[in-house]
Amino acid sequence: xxxxxxxxxxxxxxxxxxxxxxxxxxxxxxxxxxxxxxxxxxxxxxxxxxxxxxxxxxxxxxxxxxxxxxxxxxxxxxxxxxxxxxxxxxxxxxxxxxxxxxxxxxxxxxxxxxxxxxxxxxxxxxxxxxxxxxxxxxxxxxxxxxxxxxxxxxxxxxxxxxxxxxxxxxxxxxxxxxxxxxxxxxxxxxxxxxxxxxxxxxxxxxxxxxxxxxxxxxxxxxxxxxxxxxxxxxxxxxxxxxxxxxxxxxxxxxxxxxxxxxxxxxxxxxxxxxxxxxxxxxxxxxxxxxxxxxxxxxxxxxxxxxxxxxxxxxxxxxxxxxxxxxxxxxxxxxxxxxxxxxxxxxxxxxxxxxxxxxxxxxxxxxxxxxxxxxxxxxxxxxxxxxxxxxxxxxxxxxxxxxxxxxxxxxxxxxxxxx
Ligand code: PLP
Numbered sequence: 345x346x347x348x349x350x351x352x353x354x355x356x357x358x359x360x361x362x363x364x365x366x367x368x369x370x371x372x373x374x375x376x377x378x379x380x381x382x383x384x385x386x387x388x389x390x391x392x393x394x395x396x397x398x399x400x401x402x403x404x405x406x407x408x409x410x411x412x413x414x415x416x417x418x419x420x421x422x423x424x425x426x427x428x429x430x431x432x433x434x435x436x437x438x439x440x441x442x443x444x445x446x447x448x449x450x451x452x453x454x455x456x457x458x459x460x461x462x463x464x465x466x467x468x469x470x471x472x473x474x475x476x477x478x479x480x481x482x483x484x485x486x487x488x489x490x491x492x493x494x495x496x497x498x499x500x501x502x503x504x505x506x507x508x509x510x511x512x513x514x515x516x517x518x519x520x521x522x523x524x525x526x527x528x529x530x531x532x533x534x535x536x537x538x539x540x541x542x543x544x545x546x547x548x549x550x551x552x553x554x555x556x557x558x559x560x561x562x563x564x565x566x567x568x569x570x571x572x573x574x575x576x577x578x579x580x581x582x583x584x585x586x587x588x589x590x591x592x593x594x595x596x597x598x599x600x601x602x603x604x605x606x607x608x609x610x611x612x613x614x615x616x617x618x619x620x621x622x623x624x625x626x627x628x629x630x631x632x633x634x635x636x637x638x639x640x641x642x643x644x645x646x647x648x649x650x651x652x653x654x655x656x657x658x659x660x661x662x663x664x665x666x667x668x669x670x671x672x673x674x675x676x677x678x679x680x681x682x683x684x685x686x687x688x689x690x691x692x693x694x695x696x697x698x699x700x701x702x703x704x705x706x707x708x709x710x711x712x713x714x715x716x717x718x719x720x721x722x723x724x725x726x727x728x729x730x731x732x733x734x735x736x737x738x739x740x741x742x743x744x745x746x747x748x749x750x751x752x753x754x755x756x757x758x759x760x761x762x
Pocket of ligand 1: 386387448449450451452479481482527529530531556558559579720
């Protein structure tokens, strides 16, 4: 994406959304006879042509396994795979590409840390500290670890706006805390957490921090060195890349001390029946043939976002979120769930007398895709005393007209059930 994609005359923060929309072939269709309005981006985003083409190009022209070949195709595939890792490094400002581990997604990234760092460092009576707004993928891996190790999972509470209670966080940090795992942005509430403060407090207690960045990377610039986090996890498919590929960033000195994750090819230096020595980081954590096409696709997706300008992307997202908050919030019978001062990407709400699933179904008849349910964050639903919410979530190709269509659809649903 060249600078030509920015509409002149709209100021430096404006994306040329009409042009961006043409990059996403899936958007050009009707659903139930209505123009598709895709507002389920927090679940998965759509893919630009550049990403789709890069994957097809790989399979059509240089499909081959990486690392083990001396032939031309294998070398091309290896080079493209290495390039993708370097693109990820640049995107999150890691110090070295060896700190970038390719995984299946944010879920596998958290499981990897729990099963390697966690198993090596969490013992009986120790504590793992998470928050009340985590996605199940940043809860259950720690529960499994704590059960195995007879350790304790502790949870930082949130207030009625969906913001972390930082005072409680500080109190919960104890000499027994072995790791803090926290979302950068909540997928159910949109809350942006004060990471610098959290990391600073945790590090003052010598506690490492894992950040679940699945909902953050599509909406804001992330600099892992400036943040100082020890781990940062995200999924490719939520940032215009393919499914099945994601990233675990780990600080070099932390990764160097971690035991392996899965055993198999590529993660070893030498194998005998008596003894196996392991490969260097990151390969030590990437057993087996990787998702080569996925990594290449992810690299192209991140280049696409960087080409648009992450600051412009962030400004566009904030603009849409502010507009949606105002318009949806003003509808009779709507209650917004998640009203934190700093939010990004998602608007969660409930509508009087209308179950979120019914609302989702009615909106689908209008061509509008939103998500309804607990959003894999059941403890958040419990905290707010509701079974589910309706959630609209935004991407670079969304417009205010689409939010207007959402508002009309919600009003229609309210009338049907009134
Ligand atoms: N963390 C958050 C905050 C999420 O929103 C999600 C997915 O919705 C995940 C983790 C898990 O991502 P994935 O299913 O791609 O592994």
